[in-house]
Each structure stands twice: as C-alpha cells, then as structure tokens.
Amino acid sequence: MADAQSMTPFAAEAISALGYIKPGCEHLVSRLLILCVENHPKAVATSFRKHGSQITKAEKKALGIRANAFMSYDAVDMLTPRGLASPLEALETTLLRAVFSHFRAVKLATPIPAKHAEIRYDPPFKECGACWPLNKQRVDIAAATPFPLVGCFREACPLTYSVYIDYIGELVEQERGRR
Incomplete structure (x- = not known):
C-alpha cells in the first residue's frame, strides 16, 4: 500500500510541471494521491473541495464557477494564479498527472x-x-x-x-x- 512519502515525488513533479497548485502543498497532494489509487482524481478533488468552509456565491462568481459548485477556502488557498483560472479542474488535473506517474512507477517496479x-x-x-x-x-x-x-x-x-x-x-x- 502506498503512503504519502512514497507519493511525494509524483505530487512534486505534477505541482511543478503544471503550476496549478502552490509549491509547499506536496504533502497534502501526496495524501490525496493515496486516495486516487482506488478513486478517480475527479472524485477525490471534488471531495476535498467539498470539505471545509465554502466560499461565498459572490466569490464563486468572481472565480467564474457555478453557484452550486463546491469550493472551500482551503481549496482556493492552495491554488496559484494559474490554478485560479480553472479552479474546479486544477487539483483534479494535478492529481491525474501524478497518479498516472505513480501507476507507471508501479509497473516499472x-x-x-x-x-x-x-x-x-x-x-x-x-x-x-x-x-x-x-x-x-x-x-x-x-x-x-x-x-x-x-x-x-x-x-x-x-x-x-x-x-x-x-x-x-x-x-x-x-x-x-x-x-
């Protein structure tokens, strides 16, 4: 079973390459990545955005996302300006890139x-x-x-x-x- 430490290289590469998530969030992304081994990154990212205090409808509108979308303050805080341009997809795409790399590493090992x-x-x-x-x-x-x-x-x-x-x-x- 994977642990957060073994997932860190994949999280770090995805964060660095895509630029959607702030550097320094590797540990959090690594922990979420563990869930992606059995769940699709979209479901994991949505669940993460769902937990915690939600941003207001006005803040959602300013970000260009629908009023009924889940977006916690914690989720917004981890996004870079590039990530804020596509806030609903930023974490999902980062997790997807990292989990593909993890799957390739497992295959190679x-x-x-x-x-x-x-x-x-x-x-x-x-x-x-x-x-x-x-x-x-x-x-x-x-x-x-x-x-x-x-x-x-x-x-x-x-x-x-x-x-x-x-x-x-x-x-x-x-x-x-x-x-």
Missing part, C-alpha cells in the same frame, strides 16, 4: 519473472508527437521513467508501459546452452 523481458511504450493517443512515435518500441526497464515524456502535450500524460517477453529469444538461448 513490478518484477518480471522472465530473463528476456522488456518494457514497451504503450501510448493511447495518436495525437501526441512525443508519445506516439514510441508506440510499441522497446525500452530497457532501467531506462524507463515513470514521469511524462518531455514534449508530451497532455497535462496528464496517460502513457503506459506494457511488458514484452521475448519467448523465442529465451528458447534460442536455452537451445544454444544445450550444445
């Missing part, structure tokens, strides 16, 4: 019980000029990163890695060993 195993890039969208050209290309497990690729245009990069096991290579090596 999972032992693969085969000698001839590699990781392949598995981007879900053709539109990304950084991720798609790597589609199905092999990458050494030690060289793979859990963080979004440089140049990916998505704020929350959904790139995944899939395990590739070269069964033929393993059989060839076994056959050569018998000679």
Whole structure:
C-alpha cells in the first residue's frame, strides 16, 4: 500500500510541471494521491473541495464557477494564479498527472519473472508527437521513467508501459546452452 512519502515525488513533479497548485502543498497532494489509487482524481478533488468552509456565491462568481459548485477556502488557498483560472479542474488535473506517474512507477517496479523481458511504450493517443512515435518500441526497464515524456502535450500524460517477453529469444538461448 502506498503512503504519502512514497507519493511525494509524483505530487512534486505534477505541482511543478503544471503550476496549478502552490509549491509547499506536496504533502497534502501526496495524501490525496493515496486516495486516487482506488478513486478517480475527479472524485477525490471534488471531495476535498467539498470539505471545509465554502466560499461565498459572490466569490464563486468572481472565480467564474457555478453557484452550486463546491469550493472551500482551503481549496482556493492552495491554488496559484494559474490554478485560479480553472479552479474546479486544477487539483483534479494535478492529481491525474501524478497518479498516472505513480501507476507507471508501479509497473516499472513490478518484477518480471522472465530473463528476456522488456518494457514497451504503450501510448493511447495518436495525437501526441512525443508519445506516439514510441508506440510499441522497446525500452530497457532501467531506462524507463515513470514521469511524462518531455514534449508530451497532455497535462496528464496517460502513457503506459506494457511488458514484452521475448519467448523465442529465451528458447534460442536455452537451445544454444544445450550444445
């Protein structure tokens, strides 16, 4: 089970890269990120915004959000000026980016019980000029990163890695060993 400390690198990267959440909120975002392992970041962010003293309807109007939206003073206080431009999505997007990175890290840390195993890039969208050209290309497990690729245009990069096991290579090596 993940803890806040193990989630901190993912929270810190998302906060730094997106600029929606103020630096110094990494611990709080890390704690929320633990909930994102089993719940969608939108639900976690909404629940966070729901708790605590709510801003007034006039303050909501000034932020450009609907009167019935949940937005606590604590949630507003953690947002940067960039985050205030999209206050309902800022925390959600930050959590989504961080949880994708966490999922990639878990995949990379999972032992693969085969000698001839590699990781392949598995981007879900053709539109990304950084991720798609790597589609199905092999990458050494030690060289793979859990963080979004440089140049990916998505704020929350959904790139995944899939395990590739070269069964033929393993059989060839076994056959050569018998000679």
